[in-house]
Amino acid sequence: MPNQSENRGHSRARRQREKERAFSEWLVMRSQQGNREAQNSLLELWQQRFYLYALRRLNSTEAARDVTQDALLSVCKNLGKLKDPVTFPSWSYRIVERRCMDWMRKSIRERDVIDTEKEIPDIAAPDSQTTEINIGQILGALEPEIRSLLHLYYMDELSVAEIATILDIPGGTVKSRLYYARKVLADVIDTTSGEQK
Amino acid sequence: MSDIDDKIRQALNKEDEAAIAELNEQAGLFEMIGMSLHGKQAWMTYYMWILGFVTFIFGLYALSRFFASDDTAVQLAWMLAINTCLATIVVIKVLGWMQMTKLETMREIKRLEMRLLSQD
Numbered sequence: 287m288p289n290q291s292e293n294r295g296h297s298r299a300r301r302q303r304e305k306e307r308a309f310s311e312w313l314v315m316r317s318q319q320g321n322r323e324a325q326n327s328l329l330e331l332w333q334q335r336f337y338l339y340a341l342r343r344l345n346s347t348e349a350a351r352d353v354t355q356d357a358l359l360s361v362c363k364n365l366g367k368l369k370d371p372v373t374f375p376s377w378s379y380r381i382v383e384r385r386c387m388d389w390m391r392k393s394i395r396e397r398d399v400i401d402t403e404k405e406i407p408d409i410a411a412p413d414s415q416t417t418e419i420n421i422g423q424i425l426g427a428l429e430p431e432i433r434s435l436l437h438l439y440y441m442d443e444l445s446v447a448e449i450a451t452i453l454d455i456p457g458g459t460v461k462s463r464l465y466y467a468r469k470v471l472a473d474v475i476d477t478t479s480g481e482q483k
Numbered sequence: 484m485s486d487i488d489d490k491i492r493q494a495l496n497k498e499d500e501a502a503i504a505e506l507n508e509q510a511g512l513f514e515m516i517g518m519s520l521h522g523k524q525a526w527m528t529y530y531m532w533i534l535g536f537v538t539f540i541f542g543l544y545a546l547s548r549f550f551a552s553d554d555t556a557v558q559l560a561w562m563l564a565i566n567t568c569l570a571t572i573v574v575i576k577v578l579g580w581m582q583m584t585k586l587e588t589m590r591e592i593k594r595l596e597m598r599l600l601s602q603d
Contacts, residue, residue, distance in 0.1 A: 468487050
């Protein structure tokens with residue numbers, strides 16, 4: 287059972303996200319009116335999240351930096367075309383996702399590695415000798431697409447519909463991938479806990 | 484599932500904190516080398532590494548032949564080969580450094596482009 291302080295921490299984080307989203311909407315509107323300071327603030331607010339998303343998607347700090355820069359440039363150039371400021375998170379993440387896809391396509395061509403399978407890989411249970419389950423390691427073993435989906439859902443608190451728009455997949459697929467990721471993690475934790483008992 | 488949700492959230496948070504700490508660091512030597520092994524011009528880096536290795540091996544062989552020979556004319560010939568190998572390795576290293584700094588400069592240009600775009 288999660289303790290109360292963790293729950294409080296999560297609620298605080300959620301409230302913080304909601305505030306940031308509202309603030310972003312206001313910054314988008316101000317930016318569209320030509321306010322450069324608002325645009326800078328908007329980019330500062332979001333660039334770290336774009337980087338973290340790209341990092342999870344691409345598993346490379348260098349690629350993530352390049353992709354984030356390209357995505358931010360694209361956001362700057364096209365911000366005026368955004369009709370509804372409320373949709374800024376999904377619209378901007380969609381740009382980052384497209385840049386990530388472009389990078390992966392280029393990367394596949396360069397390395398001649400084609401990985402079209404979208405299955406979640408088998409995750410080995412952590413060493414039974416360890417007393418603490420390192421969930422970070424288990425997450426690290428997940429496919430980048432699932433990791434980025436978890437990032438959008440848990441860290442950015444985006445809705446299933448928004449994630450579906452960003453990843454260009456049906457909402458049902460988002461739900462099933464979330465369910466599957468949770469199930470994989472729960473199974474590994476249960477197995478490890480059983481072994482330790 | 485809420486327990487799992489919290490664990491996922493905590494793990495992602497830890498990952499984020501580590502990544503953010505790394506984000507502001509300047510590109511180190513190994514990072515710069517890593518950068519030169521990716522991208523459109525990666526073939527050039529690989530080509531230079533392979534050429535450098537082959538030249539180095541040939542240089543060692545020429546050195547061993549230089550010490551094995553008693554004939555001065557032959558020794559001079561091997562010395563010339565060693566000299567050529569050394570010069571080639573130096574040129575390769577210089578080109579390699581240029582390639583690495585070029586990639587870092589391109590990255591900085593992109594950053595500047597973004598800053599200018601947001602300021603004009």
